């Protein structure tokens with residue numbers, strides 16, 4: 390199979406790389422394997438890409454190690470920053486192509502995909518700015534010693550990303566790792582390998598030396614497992630399910646105790662109080678769960694509504710959900726495209742069936758949409774009790790579980806009643822309620838009177854079983870640097 394192909398989308402025709410990107414070149418896998426990627430809108434094969442197996446991971450790690458121990462070390466922080474900034478510019482130049490790839494391979498709408506590409510460029514540029522601002526401290530220990538710290542790169546970073554925001558997750562991982570002076574091997578999700586490979590082409594254009602960023606396509610149980618258990622990878626960053634997050638942590642512990650950061654699942658409560666601005670709360674709650682077809686780790690999948698506003702709110706929320714336009718991601722008015730894969734579609738439909746059997750009421754949706762593609766109707770379950778499976782487990786689809794609550798204490802109790810702690814939201818006009826409740830919620834992010842607003846300048850990550858460490862902002866740099874303390878003796882020998 391060749392190393393690139395021409396792909397036609399309704400918007401653009403472009404050249405798609407298909408190989409593994411190692412040492413700034415696209416190559417075939419050692420075992421010569423390939424796998425197909427499917428368009429979730431029509432269930433047809435888009436193309437096949439070359440597949441990385443354990444040996445390819447090894448080759449990529451060697452490339453990243455050689456770069457790390459070699460010339461990359463001598464590239465000044467400012468020049469690292471310039472490369473990231475240039476990469477950001479190239480993302481913006483090719484926004485139509487990158488957004489079209491996302492729509493084709495993932496099923497998200499082109500409009501939303503452009504938002505992802507813009508945010509990815511912003512993230513790369515933001516970390517480009519950080520590259521020459523990473524500093525240690527001088528510490529006044531005593532007059533005869535100069536003590537200082539250096540924030541050194543960790544080394545070779547293995548990064549495993551999911552399919553729900555392919556290009557955005559790529560940028561979240563690459564930006565801070567490179568800013569801090571590391572080298573990278575990144576594995577895209579097997580459902581959505583195309584945008585990461587296209588971005589790999591831009592790495593060369595941005596001027597990165599060979600081996601600094603390596604991009605491979607492959608499966609979790611083979612290439613992903615090879616990364617998490619590799620003896621020469623110093624750090625692994627993972628975004629995906631809590632189940633796989635546990636495996637990664639175990640593999641890291643069993644191999645070389647590589648540093649681990651995990652951004653995992655969620656079952657985030659979106660709490661609407663009686664005194665909320667109802668129009669605002671409806672818009673954000675709709676966006677909170679149905680944005681990206683519910684395929685967000687921080688989705689507002691539990692909607693908790695106070696009893697005084699409940700009937701009015703739910704009536705209008707149902708009307709709003711039913712109006713979300715489903716269809717072809719390339720059409721301008723589409724809000725919701727297909728789920729990413731048959732497997733995800735089946736998992737979500739199983740949860741919907743389970744919700745029906747558990748005794749929750751389907752207030753909106755609850756069925757497949759159309760006959761082709763992995764489309765699922767926006768689904769609102771009411772009469773959900775906090776112990777139900779649909780209120781406890783991450784569904785990762787356009788399904789929201791609605792529960793009524795009496796007062797603030799009950800909202801907090803239900804809000805904190807899952808094993809997750811990624812995000813939460815509070816809708817109220819009362820500032821005291823907003824602050825009190827956001828302080829009490831066990832979540833890494835709390836939105837007040839909005840939802841899903843994430844900035845690359847601010848940290849993102851989970852409490853409880855939603856993860857380890859924080860991505861984005863200056864906080865992410867801590868994951869990609871290690872602190873060295875140097876004591877320089879100025880005085881005479883003491884002993």
Ligand code: ADP
Pocket residue numbers: 549550551552576577578579607608609610612613614617628629630631633634636637
């Ligand atoms: P989902 O179930 O939504 O596909 P996963 O957590 O399985 O989410 O996948 C997220 C990423 O983790 C993907 O890149 C996938 O290939 C990878 N992955 C899956 N299983 C493993 C594993 N055992 N070890 C390492 N990576 C894995």
